[in-house]
Amino acid sequence: MAILEVENLSVAFGNHYALKEISFVVSAKEIFTVFGSSGCGKSLLFSAIAGLLTPTSGTVRLFGHDLHALSGRQWTQVRRRIGTALYGGALLKSLTVLENIKLPLMEIGGKSDEEAEERAYWLLTRLRLRNLAKLTPKSLSRGEVQRIGLARALALRPEILFCDDVFAGLDWRTREDLVELLEELRQSIGLTVVLFTPLPELCFRVADRLAILDAGKLIALGSPAEIEALKDPVIEDVFLSHVEAMRQFGRTLDKTDTLGKTDGGATP
Amino acid sequence: MIAGCLRLLENVGNWLLYWAGASYGVVHLIGTCLAWIIGGPLFGRPIRLSTISLHIFELGLKSLPVTILFAFSFGLVTALQVTVFQQSIDYLPPILRLVGNFVARDQAPAFVGILLAARAGGAITSEISTMVFDREVLALRSMGIDPLRFIVAPALLAMAVATPILSLVMTAVQIVTLALYLFFAKGIAPIFVIDLAVEGISGTDLMLNAIKSVIFGLVVLGISARSGLTVVESGRSTGSATTFAVVASIVVVLLINALMSILGPE
Numbered sequence: 181m182a183i184l185e186v187e188n189l190s191v192a193f194g195n196h197y198a199l200k201e202i203s204f205v206v207s208a209k210e211i212f213t214v215f216g217s218s219g220c221g222k223s224l225l226f227s228a229i230a231g232l233l234t235p236t237s238g239t240v241r242l243f244g245h246d247l248h249a250l251s252g253r254q255w256t257q258v259r260r261r262i263g264t265a266l267y268g269g270a271l272l273k274s275l276t277v278l279e280n281i282k283l284p285l286m287e288i289g290g291k292s293d294e295e296a297e298e299r300a301y302w303l304l305t306r307l308r309l310r311n312l313a314k315l316t317p318k319s320l321s322r323g324e325v326q327r328i329g330l331a332r333a334l335a336l337r338p339e340i341l342f343c344d345d346v347f348a349g350l351d352w353r354t355r356e357d358l359v360e361l362l363e364e365l366r367q368s369i370g371l372t373v374v375l376f377t378p379l380p381e382l383c384f385r386v387a388d389r390l391a392i393l394d395a396g397k398l399i400a401l402g403s404p405a406e407i408e409a410l411k412d413p414v415i416e417d418v419f420l421s422h423v424e425a426m427r428q429f430g431r432t433l434d435k436t437d438t439l440g441k442t443d444g445g446a447t448p
Numbered sequence: 449m450i451a452g453c454l455r456l457l458e459n460v461g462n463w464l465l466y467w468a469g470a471s472y473g474v475v476h477l478i479g480t481c482l483a484w485i486i487g488g489p490l491f492g493r494p495i496r497l498s499t500i501s502l503h504i505f506e507l508g509l510k511s512l513p514v515t516i517l518f519a520f521s522f523g524l525v526t527a528l529q530v531t532v533f534q535q536s537i538d539y540l541p542p543i544l545r546l547v548g549n550f551v552a553r554d555q556a557p558a559f560v561g562i563l564l565a566a567r568a569g570g571a572i573t574s575e576i577s578t579m580v581f582d583r584e585v586l587a588l589r590s591m592g593i594d595p596l597r598f599i600v601a602p603a604l605l606a607m608a609v610a611t612p613i614l615s616l617v618m619t620a621v622q623i624v625t626l627a628l629y630l631f632f633a634k635g636i637a638p639i640f641v642i643d644l645a646v647e648g649i650s651g652t653d654l655m656l657n658a659i660k661s662v663i664f665g666l667v668v669l670g671i672s673a674r675s676g677l678t679v680v681e682s683g684r685s686t687g688s689a690t691t692f693a694v695v696a697s698i699v700v701v702l703l704i705n706a707l708m709s710i711l712g713p714e
Contacts, residue, residue, distance in 0.1 A: 232589055256592060264590040270583035274499075284591045287493075329587075 183208045183340055183372050184229070189238035191224050198224050199396045201238070206340075206374055206389075209366055213375040213383045216393035222376045223267075225393065226344045229374070230264050231255065242340070260288055263338030267345040269329030271317040277304070277328050278313040284335050303331045307361070323354035330358065334365070340372040341365075347379055359386050470696075473678070474670040480594075481601040481670075488597060495601040503603045507568040508610025512617065515563055519618040522559070523625025526551075530626065531633060544641055545648030548623060553653040553712075556618040558705040560611055561664030565697035569672040572603065573693040576676025577686040585677065600673045604666060611665030612658040619649075619657065656712055663704060668697045 184206040191199040199221045206212045216222045227233035229240055231247050240247040245258055271280045278300050285296035304310040307327055317325050326346055333341055341362075347355050363386070365371040377383065383390045384404045392400040392407070392415060400407050400415050407415060488494045530543055576599065579585050585595045623645045627638035675693035679686060 230590060232586065259592045264587075266583050266587055266590065268583060270587035272584050272587065273579075273582070283593070287593050288591060 181208050182206070183243060184374065185239075185241040186229060187239045187241070189225070189228060189240060190236050191221075191228060191233065192236040197236075197396055199228070199235070202393075202398050203238075204391050204398065204401055206372060208339075208372050209370045210388045211362065211366060211373045211375065211386050213377055213387040213390040214393060215377060215380060215383045215390055217378055220393045221396040222378070222393060223344060224396075226342060226376045230262065230342045231259070256288065260336055261339045263333035263336065263341040265326075265330045265333040265341065265343045265346045267348055268322075269317070269325035269327075271325055271329060271332070273317050276314055276316055277309070277320070280317070280328065281332050281335050284332060289336050299335065300331075303335060304328075307331050323350050323357075326350060326354070327358065327361075330361070337369070338371070340374065343373065343375045343377075345376055345378065347377060347382055355382070362386065470674075473674050474667070477596060477600065477674050477677075478604070478666050478670040480596050481604045484594070484597040484601045485605055488601075493597065495597055495605065497602070499602045500606050500609075503606030504610050506571070507564070507603065507606055508614060511563060511567050511610075511614060514567060515560065515614050515618055516621050518559060518563060519556075519621035520625050522555070523622035524629060526622065527626045527629035527633070530630070540636070541644050544626075544644035547626065548645030548648035549650075549653060551622050551645075552619045552649040552657050554705065554709055556622065557611075557615045557657055557660035557664060558701060560615045560618055560661050561668060561701035561705070562698050564607070564611065564614075564665060565668045565672075565694055565701060568607070569668045569697045570690045570694050572669060572672040573676040573679075573690045574686055576600075576673055577679035577689050580677060580679055581686070595677065596673075600669070600677075603673070604669050607665035607669045608662050611661040615657050615661035656708070660705065660708055663708075664701045667700050667704065671697045671700065 182205045186205070187203050189199060189202040190197055202225060204212075214222055214225060224233065228235045229242075229247075231240075231242075234248055242258060243261060245254065247255075247258070250258060271277070272283070275283065278297065281300035281303060282293070282296040285291040285299055286293065289296070291299065301310065301313065304313055307330070309324065309327060309331065312320060312324060312328070317328070320328070330343075330346065333343075343362075347358060350358070359382070362371075362373050362375075366373065375382075375386065387404055389401070389403050390407065391398055394414070400410060400412070402410075484493075484495055526547055530540075530547065576585075579599065585599075588595045588598055623642055624638075626645065627641035630636040630641050631638045672693040675682075675684075675689045675696070679689045682689070684692065
């Protein structure tokens with residue numbers, strides 16, 4: 181069942197098209213990744229799909245609703261079913277970790293302070309972050325901030341989670357932790373995940389299907405195996421060459437690990 | 449020649465359009481914040497009252513020392529002017545009444561506006577633009593929370609509370625400084641000076657003092673907050689956005705002060 185349908189989505193600034201006629205469908209319980217290098221329009225696509233930007237043309241249908249034709253009240257209803265995790269966690273620095281997670285619960289979810297606190301503590305415990313509840317984001321590591329950002333996005337038990345480059349700048353272990361968490365959530369609560377990332381190896385690691393963006397255009401769509409089988413020189417240049425480079429880098433790391441020369445595992 | 453004139457006309461037109469857009473943006477921001485402050489509780493979405501005391505401390509109380517210093521300095525200068533022009537004791541009462549009136553009605557609110565533009569305005573622009581760069585504002589929007597309600601409206605309310613108090617403090621400190629100087633320099637009883645200066649201040653003047661200072665506070669906050677929120681789309685860095693906000697706030701405060709002095713009640 182399609183949960184998200186993007187049809188001929190374009191975003192233009194004057195005469196320049198930053199996104200041109202993007203179309204794809206995301207099914208329920210799917211992990212769908214949108215891959216593209218910096219400046220290809222990933223964040224714009226994320227903003228348009230998450231309802232933060234009105235596209236120049238085209239439609240985004242989420243749970244069957246045209247996202248950009250909803251009234252304020254309808255949008256609030258739909259928003260309760262969406263989780264948004266942003267690059268760098270984007271926690272509010274004036275609030276504690278606990279207050280950050282309580283915020284969507286009280287503001288959108290209409291929960292009381294006690295209910296929100298109970299749910300926030302449950303989430304923090306589940307993500308093994310309970311000991312950080314009273315701290316402010318300034319005193320946390322990047323990985324912790326990113327995980328708390330994810331916890332905040334999951335606070336309202338969303339049906340679909342949009343993640344904008346949430347793995348950027350994280351070490352290998354933290355990245356693996358997050359990937360496992362997403363897969364676990366998909367298994368346990370049937371969460372649909374749309375992941376925007378410039379990391380090609382991650383697409384192969386987690387995606388059921390992926391879309392490749394280049395200069396604002398969708399150049400490939402399919403499962404990782406289907407994309408690898410395309411043998412298209414453009415896709416080879418934009419995507420597969422990076423994947424191969426990462427695999428080789430991984431093999432080098434494995435060797436150095438075996439020889440005990442490094443503490444191992446860190447990818448750039 | 450004609451091409452040059454047309455280019456000049458185009459530049460002037462663009463400049464006017466830019467300022468019209470920016471002015472509308474500031475008025476819209478202030479209006480939206482006021483709507484959240486007043487209407488928010490009615491729709492179950494009040495502003496964060498817990499942060500207002502913090503804002504009053506940050507925007508108001510922290511500006512108090514510099515306000516007192518400013519008032520003391522100008523009180524001293526005014527006292528020197530009074531002693532230079534005062535030839536006989538007969539002229540002192542009207543001069544003191546005039547000084548009291550001028551300070552309460554025009555000078556104190558304008559100075560408080562300028563001080564807040566420099567001290568609090570810059571801080572607000574810098575803080576909000578940092579929140580924009582750190583995606584905190586985007587995070588609020590993605591959760592369906594209006595950043596104006598969450599970040600700006602509490603600061604606006606705090607500013608509206610703090611500015612009239614700062615303006616009254618500035619008026620009082622200037623008059624007391626004047627009285628103390630005249631006591632030490634000329635041996636005139638301070639109570640006599642204060643009495644005469646206060647005599648020159650009517651209820652209308654005090655009301656104007658409060659109204660002006662509240663308006664200046666709102667304008668400074670509106671310009672600073674908008675400058676911070678639009679830092680990405682305006683293509684400015686945090687530094688240049690802060691400079692712009694401070695300069696624009698000072699210019700607008702001076703313009704409104706002049707306009708209100710001309711159009712205000714006698």
